[in-house]
Amino acid sequence: MGHDTxxxxxxxxxxxxxxALARIAALVAMHAGPSSYQRCVDRALAAxxxxxxxxxxxxxxxxxxxxxxxxxxxxxxALALGYDIDAALEAVDLPRPDRPGGF
Amino acid sequence: xxxxxxxGAPAVQSDAASWFGPSYLLEESKLxxxxxxxxxxxxxxxxxxxxxxxxAPVVSVVGPPGYGKSALLSQWAEDTSRRxxxxxxxxxxxxxxxLLAYIAAALDRVQPIDVDVLRTRAPPGTSVAATVARRIATxxxxxxxxxxxxxxxxxxxxxxQCRDAVAELxxxxxxxxxxxxxxxxxxxxxxxxxxxxxxxVEIGPDDLAMDEPEARILIEGAGVELADSELADLVLHxxxxxxGLYLAALALRSGGRHPxxxxxxxxxxxxxxxxxxTELLSRVPRGRMSxxxxxxxxxxxxxxxxxxxxxxxxxxxxxxxxxxxxxLLVPLDRRREWYRYHKLFQQLLRAELNQREADVVAQLHAxxxxxxxxxxxxxxxxxxxxxxxxxxxxxxxxxxxxxxAYAGGRLETVDRWFRWxxxxxxxxxHPSVAVLGAVLRAVMGQPAAAERWAAVGERAxxxxxxxxxxxxxxxxxxxxxFLCRHGVRQMRRDxxxxxDGLAPGSQWLAxxxxxxxxxxxLDGEPERADPILARSVEVGLDVGALPAAAxxxxxxxxxxxxxxxxxxxxxxxxxxxxxxxxxxxxxxGPGTTVHALMARTAAHRxxxxxxxxxxxxxxxxxxxxTYAMPSFAVQTLLELxxxxxxxxxxxxxxxxxxxxxxxxxxxxxxxxxxxxxAALRSTLDSLHVDSVGASSLTTAELRLVPLLSTHLxxxxxxxxxxxxxxxxxxxxxxxxxxxxxxxxxxxxxxVREIGLLA
Amino acid sequence: MNRDHExxxxxxTVNDEGVLEGLLGTExxxxxxxxxxxxxxxxxxxxxxxxxxxxPASYQWAVTSALAAxxxxxxxxxxxxxxxxxxxxxxxxxxxxxxALAIGCDLDLYDG
Numbered sequence: 001m002g003h004d005t006x007x008x009x010x011x012x013x014x015x016x017x018x019x020a021l022a023r024i025a026a027l028v029a030m031h032a033g034p035s036s037y038q039r040c041v042d043r044a045l046a047a048x049x050x051x052x053x054x055x056x057x058x059x060x061x062x063x064x065x066x067x068x069x070x071x072x073x074x075x076x077x078a079l080a081l082g083y084d085i086d087a088a089l090e091a092v093d094l095p096r097p098d099r100p101g102g103f
Numbered sequence: 104x105x106x107x108x109x110x111g112a113p114a115v116q117s118d119a120a121s122w123f124g125p126s127y128l129l130e131e132s133k134l135x136x137x138x139x140x141x142x143x144x145x146x147x148x149x150x151x152x153x154x155x156x157x158x159a160p161v162v163s164v165v166g167p168p169g170y171g172k173s174a175l176l177s178q179w180a181e182d183t184s185r186r187x188x189x190x191x192x193x194x195x196x197x198x199x200x201x202l203l204a205y206i207a208a209a210l211d212r213v214q215p216i217d218v219d220v221l222r223t224r225a226p227p228g229t230s231v232a233a234t235v236a237r238r239i240a241t242x243x244x245x246x247x248x249x250x251x252x253x254x255x256x257x258x259x260x261x262x263x264q265c266r267d268a269v270a271e272l273x274x275x276x277x278x279x280x281x282x283x284x285x286x287x288x289x290x291x292x293x294x295x296x297x298x299x300x301x302x303x304v305e306i307g308p309d310d311l312a313m314d315e316p317e318a319r320i321l322i323e324g325a326g327v328e329l330a331d332s333e334l335a336d337l338v339l340h341x342x343x344x345x346x347g348l349y350l351a352a353l354a355l356r357s358g359g360r361h362p363x364x365x366x367x368x369x370x371x372x373x374x375x376x377x378x379x380x381t382e383l384l385s386r387v388p389r390g391r392m393s394x395x396x397x398x399x400x401x402x403x404x405x406x407x408x409x410x411x412x413x414x415x416x417x418x419x420x421x422x423x424x425x426x427x428x429x430x431l432l433v434p435l436d437r438r439r440e441w442y443r444y445h446k447l448f449q450q451l452l453r454a455e456l457n458q459r460e461a462d463v464v465a466q467l468h469a470x471x472x473x474x475x476x477x478x479x480x481x482x483x484x485x486x487x488x489x490x491x492x493x494x495x496x497x498x499x500x501x502x503x504x505x506x507x508a509y510a511g512g513r514l515e516t517v518d519r520w521f522r523w524x525x526x527x528x529x530x531x532x533h534p535s536v537a538v539l540g541a542v543l544r545a546v547m548g549q550p551a552a553a554e555r556w557a558a559v560g561e562r563a564x565x566x567x568x569x570x571x572x573x574x575x576x577x578x579x580x581x582x583x584x585f586l587c588r589h590g591v592r593q594m595r596r597d598x599x600x601x602x603d604g605l606a607p608g609s610q611w612l613a614x615x616x617x618x619x620x621x622x623x624x625l626d627g628e629p630e631r632a633d634p635i636l637a638r639s640v641e642v643g644l645d646v647g648a649l650p651a652a653a654x655x656x657x658x659x660x661x662x663x664x665x666x667x668x669x670x671x672x673x674x675x676x677x678x679x680x681x682x683x684x685x686x687x688x689x690x691x692g693p694g695t696t697v698h699a700l701m702a703r704t705a706a707h708r709x710x711x712x713x714x715x716x717x718x719x720x721x722x723x724x725x726x727x728x729t730y731a732m733p734s735f736a737v738q739t740l741l742e743l744x745x746x747x748x749x750x751x752x753x754x755x756x757x758x759x760x761x762x763x764x765x766x767x768x769x770x771x772x773x774x775x776x777x778x779x780x781a782a783l784r785s786t787l788d789s790l791h792v793d794s795v796g797a798s799s800l801t802t803a804e805l806r807l808v809p810l811l812s813t814h815l816x817x818x819x820x821x822x823x824x825x826x827x828x829x830x831x832x833x834x835x836x837x838x839x840x841x842x843x844x845x846x847x848x849x850x851x852x853x854v855r856e857i858g859l860l861a
Numbered sequence: 862m863n864r865d866h867e868x869x870x871x872x873x874t875v876n877d878e879g880v881l882e883g884l885l886g887t888e889x890x891x892x893x894x895x896x897x898x899x900x901x902x903x904x905x906x907x908x909x910x911x912x913x914x915x916x917p918a919s920y921q922w923a924v925t926s927a928l929a930a931x932x933x934x935x936x937x938x939x940x941x942x943x944x945x946x947x948x949x950x951x952x953x954x955x956x957x958x959x960x961a962l963a964i965g966c967d968l969d970l971y972d973g
Contacts, residue, residue, distance in 0.1 A: 031914060051862050055869065062884040068915040070884070074873035081862050085874050088867070089836065092814045093848040754929040761928065784931070792899060792929045794878075799929060833962055836875045837921045843879075845871040 020044035021057045027073070028058065029065040034076035041080035051081060119208040119218045122200075122687070123511035126482065126504065130403075132435035133191045134209050136177035136253070144320045144345075146175050149310060153179050159304040160276035161297055162251075162283040163290050166308040169346025169447045172285040173255050175311070185251040185281060186213040192254055193402075197262035198515035199225040199235060206239060206252065214246050223861065224512045224690040225264050228548055229726050230823065232264055233812035234861040236271030244277035251281040258287040262515060263823060266291035271813050273297060293814065312343030321345065325352035325429075346447050353429060354382035379451060394421055395444075396459065399452035400467045400490070405441045411474040412467050465492045472496060482508075489523055497523070498533040503570040505539055506610050510649070512687065514547060521556075530556060534563030535570075538578045545585050546650075546692055550731035557582055573611075577604030581611045584618045587734050590772030594734065595622035613643030613651035621658055621734055625774025629662045636662070649686040650693050653679040654735070657696035661742065664703065673704035690861070692735070695724040699742035706749035718746050718755070718798065719858045725762075725802045733770035737763045741776065744783050747798060753790040755798030760784060762802055797842055797857055804838050805859070811835060812851045812860055876918040900936075903927035907940050911956045912948045920956060924963035934964050 014022070023040045044054060058077070062070055075085045120129040153162065164172045173191075180187040188209035196202040200223070207218040221238050225231040243250050252272075260266050269284070273292035276282050284290040297303040313321065318338045322329055329337065341347035384392060397413045398404055406419025422442050426432045431448040435441040444452065456464060469491030475484035481500045488496040501520045508517045521540040524530050530537045537560030545553040560582060565575050580600035587594045598619035605612050616639035623632035636659045643652025656679035663672035679697040683689050702717035721743055728736035740763035747755035763780050771777060800808070810820045817831040824831070839845055842853045854860045872880040897905065907923040927937055941960060945953045 051866060055866050059884055063886075066909075066913055067881045067885065068910050068913050068919050070873050070881075071876050071919045072914075072916040074870045078867075078870040078874075081866075081870075083862055083867055083870060085871055088846055088871055089832070089839070089874070090817050090847060092851065757929050757931065788931055792926075795925055795929050799925065830962060833917045833921060833959070836918045837925065837963075840875050840877060840918070840922060841925075843877075845868065845875050845877055 016047035017044065017049045017053075020047050021049055021053060024054060024057050024077075025061045025065075028061060028069050028077070031069075031072060032076065034079050037073075037076045037080040041077070054081065119204045119211060119221075122204050122218075122222060123513060124507050126507055127511065127513075128480070128483075129204065129208060130193075132403075132441070133193065133205060134189055134212060136180045136187070136189045136255075137173050137433060139174075139177060139181070143174055143324070144171075144313070144317050145178060146171065146311075146317070149175055149306060150179055150182060152306065152310075153304070154182070156304045157183075157185075158281075159302060160281060161273050161292065161303040162281065162306070163292070163294070163303055164283070164285040164306045164311075165287070165289065166306075166311045167287055167344075168450075169344060170308055170311040171313075171345040172311065174345075175306075176253055176255065176283060176285055180251075180253065183251065184249075186246070186248045187251050187253060188213045189253045190255070192256040192259045194259055195516065197260060197265055197519075198513050199223070199231060199262070199264045199268065200512040200514065201516065202260075202265050202268070203235060203239075209252070210239075210242055210246070210250070213250055214248070216242055216246070219687070222512070222687050224687075225514060226547060226690060226727055229806065230264060230267065230809040230813070231861070232267035232271050233809055235264075235268040236275055236813075239268075239272055240275050240277050240280070243280040249279045249281070251283050253283040253285070255285045256287075257284050257290050260291055264515070267813055267815065267823075270815075273303075274814050276302075296814070311345070313338065313345050313348060314343065318343065318348050321348050322352045325349060325356060327352045327355050329355075346445070350379055350383065354379060357383060357386045380455065384451075384455065391421070391425075392455075394418070395425070396452045396456040397463070397467055399444060399449050399456055400464065400487075401443075401471060403435060403441055403443050407478075408471065408474050412470045414470070465490065467491075469493055469496075472500075476500065485520065494524075494527070494529050494533065498536045499570070502535045502539055505543065509543055510647075510686075510688075517543060518547075530559045531563070534560050534565050534575055535578070537563065538575070538582050541582050542578075542585055545582075545731035546727075548692070548727035548729050548731070550729040553586070553731040557586055568606075571609040571611075572606030573609050574604060577601050577606075577609075578611070580604060581615055584615065585732055587618075587732070587770060587773070591622050591625045591734070591774040595619060595626075598622060608646055610646055610648050613639050613646065613648040613655065616642060617651055617655040617658065618734075620655065621738070622774075624658065624662060625734060625738075625776060627775055629665050633659060633662050644682075649682050650688055650691050653682045653688065653697060654693035656682070657693060657700055658738075660697075660700040660704075661738070664700075669704055669707050672700060673708075676700040676704060690724065692724065692727045692732075695721045695728060696735070696739045696742065698724070699739055699746055702746035703742065703749060706746060711750060714746060714750055716858060718743065718750070721746075722798075722800065722805055723859060723861060725759075726806045728762075728802075730766045730769045733766050734773055734776070737766050737770075737773055737776045737780070740766075741779055741783065748783070748786065748790075751790075752796075752798050753787055753792045754795045756783070756787055757792075758799050758801055760787070795841060797853075797859065799841050800838065800859075804834055804841075807831070807834050807838060808854055808859055811838065811847060812854065874916075874918065876916070876922040878922070899930040900927065900932050903930045904932055904936060904940050907937065907960075908944055911941065911944055911952065911960075914952055914955060917959045917962070920959040921963045924960055928964075937964060 020040060020043045024037070024044060027036055027040055041054060054077070058070060058073070078085045164176060166172055180189065188206070190205045190209050196205065203221050203223060207216070207221040210216055211218050221242060223231050223235055223238065239252070243252065254269065257269065260269065270292045273282055274296065284292065294303065315334055315338050319334055322334065322337075337348065337351060341351065387395070394409070394413055394415070398409050401408065401412065404422065406422060409418030409422065410416055422432065423439060426434055426439070426442065431445045432442050433445060435443060468487045472484040472487035472491050472493070475481070475487065482504050485497060485500050485504070488500055505517050505520060521536065521543070524533060524536050524540070530540070537556050541553050541556035541560050544556060561579055563575070569575060569578060577600070580597045584594050584597035584601055598615050601611065601615035602619060605615060616635055620632045620635035620639060623629070623635065636655045639655035640652050640659070643649065643655060656675050660672040660675040660679070663669070663675060676697055679693070680701065683691070683694050683697060688694065698717040698721035702714040702721065705717060706714035728739055730736065740759045743759045744756045744763070747759065760780060760783055767773065767777050767780060806824065807820070810823060815823070817835065818828045821828045821831045835847070839850050842850055844850050844853055869880060903923065903926045907920070907927055910919050910923050924937055937960065941953050941957055
């Protein structure tokens with residue numbers, strides 16, 4: 001996850017960014033719901049974590065918590081990051097005006 | 104049909120009118136906008152609006168009846184620089200095959216096209232919306248001049264496939280093209296989506312209502328002069344409803360009162376009807392009135408037909424006179440032979456008829472049915488016979504017309520004819536309908552319906568001949584042979600009974616022979632099977648029972664492979680394919696077997712890409728293989744399994760084997776087939792499954808694929824397939840995974856790439 | 862969030878083998894895993910997924926690969942029954958409908 005350069009250290013000895021990412025990892029392992037992800041992701045981003053960091057967290061815990069957990073977690077986590085996967089799976093791209101027939 | 108002598112035109116042209124055979128008449132008047140009548144008001148304001156957005160992909164004109172939608176579009180069609188292809192939708196267009204025929208004919212009149220490209224069958228249960236829309240869009244895109252396709256009266260479209268197709272087209276109108284829809288209510292297109300893209304121009308009832316200057320022109324055109332204040336009153340009372348204004352003018356012209364102050368009948372049919380009854384219709388001479396109300400049961404009228412219905416002699420002259428006196432009778436052709444009433448007026452007359460002479464309505468319909476039947480137009484007689492209450496006549500007509508309609512691709516039409524019997528609870532009393540309906544449902548892949556109808560059809564006994572001259576027992580035997588409920592031996596006995604009992608020249612003879620042949624094949628006696636199958640092919644070609652001939656050729660191909668004669672097998676399969684293509688039967692059941700065979704022979708030759716192509720084509724048709732025709736379905740699935748094996752696609756082979764197994768569980772006694780299935784399974788056990796890809800799409804998923812290719816939401820798809828949204832979503836994800844994609848758009852592209860979408 | 866992230870998350874959601882294998886660094890479905898035949902391995906994998914309570918897409922994937930490896934419907938259903946005493950009926954019950962869907966989808970009993 002890279003060298004920590006952000007400021008504050010919380011009482012447990014972890015800086016906020018690391019703590020937030022660790023919490024996200026736990027959510028993945030624990031079948032958390034979408035609202036939990038929203039809270040933790042918001043806090044992580046506020047603490048200086050980047051989107052890359054969050055995604056990397058996912059990758060790192062995969063072998064440990066199991067791929068199945070990632071599959072379950074993906075939609076909720078994505079939504080917390082602003083990406084509506086359900087919509088992406090259901091929506092059809094509208095034809096671009098420059099493509100003839102749009103098909 | 105004509106040969107066009109211009110460079111670049113196809114050498115031989117097929118006319119859409121010929122798609123459905125000689126017994127079907129394409130109604131030319133549907134392909135023309137209503138002619139402008141003298142005295143009709145030019146809607147300048149609205150025309151300017153339309154001309155101001157010449158490039159809008161979709162134009163929607165919405166308003167209750169009598170708002171002049173068709174008239175407006177007709178005026179626009181004359182003005183616009185676009186070439187206009189016009190279709191006035193009617194109830195018969197609720198069959199995708201029919202709707203397509205008219206659209207093809209309309210486009211063909213703009214610029215000669217290869218109409219056969221648009222020819223698509225819609226097997227019940229398989230959505231063709233995406234395919235149809237794409238083909239229309241491609242055709243329009245390929246036309247030299249910018250084209251507008253006008254669909255008038257789209258409120259009459261209630262068939263899901265047709266509505267979905269129009270919706271898809273609206274979303275995919277090619278650049279330069281335009282889709283114009285006129286409808287009484289919201290058009291069958293995703294308006295919200297179109298509005299968001301800014302691709303629709305909408306004209307609504309408020310826009311269509313007439314203002315005073317327009318009203319004045321209309322009234323004066325009807326021969327009435329009004330003071331300004333009286334005109335203002337009238338416009339107020341009718342709220343500018345054009346037909347209301349016109350009818351009020353007619354009433355005033357024949358001496359009626361003005362509509363009383365405070366008497367608003369802008370769109371209220373009942374009040375309008377009351378006003379007109381007292382003010383207009385009551386002043387019409389009795390004889391003429393009776394003529395009009397009685398002929399209002401007809402959708403289209405000509406002199407002789409009216410004579411038959413009203414039991415009179417000079418209807419032709421009367422029609423001419425009526426046409427001259429007002430705008431409510433519309434001529435349908437230049438020779439002034441056929442007419443129809445303005446729809447709203449017809450409604451009014453019908454209401455009058457029901458009030459005055461409700462007891463003769465059935466008789467009028469019966470007379471119309473008799474006239475159509477006597478004049479060689481049995482299909483047109485059907486709706487009248489249904490309204491006339493003579494179920495025997497309907498049965499006679501339907502059994503006479505169904506096979507030809509089925510062969511021509513009008514599956515939805517045929518389905519609807521049979522559903523009428525079901526809805527009326529009449530299957531029991533008409534065994535010929537029950538038997539025929541059972542067979543057709545079996546071949547259309549509707550097993551539960553086939554079983555239900557068969558149960559009724561088998562119980563019955565009736566003396567007399569069926570339309571093809573065969574006794575009922577022969578048809579019943581044929582049905583039993585198709586359904587093969589009691590094993591191979593019984594199937595043979597039934598097929599032989601059918602063969603012996605059917606009248607020579609019967610359309611079923613080829614199928615009976617084919618099933619007889621197959622029974623020998625499944626009993627392990629291919630040498631006995633082959634000559635019988637060969638005769639089946641001959642007979643099939645003779646009487647034009649092409650699907651049966653193609654199926655028999657495929658069976659012969661299976662026999663040929665059995666004796667190791669791959670070259671012969673390939674030749675037979677190719678012959679089968681040619682027959683299917685020429686008859687435009689590519690999407691019918693026998694096509695699955697033919698393609699399965701071609702896959703095997705191609706693989707045997709080492710042409711793996713070709714083999715894969717044929718397997719994919721077959722995959723599209725798999726939804727038609729059900730336990731309703733078990734021997735045929737299982738044989739085909741096993742051939743497909745062998746085809747996949749030849750490509751070392753164990754996963755694909757397993758999927759079709761599983762489906763064969765499901766049918767075998769319901770129909771275990773199918774001769775050698777259970778053994779063959781077991782043997783294939785063992786072969787697979789020793790094979791390593793590489794990956795689970797597109798060939799592993801189950802039939803349920805294959806049924807989903809065409810719907811995924813539309814813009815319908817998962818919930819809407821669920822409605823079409825009678826499953827929950829959750830099921831659709833789960834199945835969709837499974838489809839994406841097997842295709843190696845992760846979004847719907849990617850899936851759509853991929854299925855088209857690999858040929859899983861027509 | 863960029864396109865790569867979106868792709869990853871979407872492909873995870875559909876239980877795409879490729880992306881999952883990439884994360885793990887190994888093949889998910891090995892030719893000869895630990896001496897188990899393909900079918901047994903697939904059924905064992907399904908068991909694991911039921912035990913950790915997975916998404917419908919994962920169950921679908923596991924059932925499809927079990928069927929592709931030659932498992933019968935009965936064998937797939939038996940996995941659930943076998944696990945009940947260990948993982949508890951609650952977990953089995955939540956997996957059952959999805960497994961049923963995965964099997965049932967493969968058999969086309971649609972009636973037009």
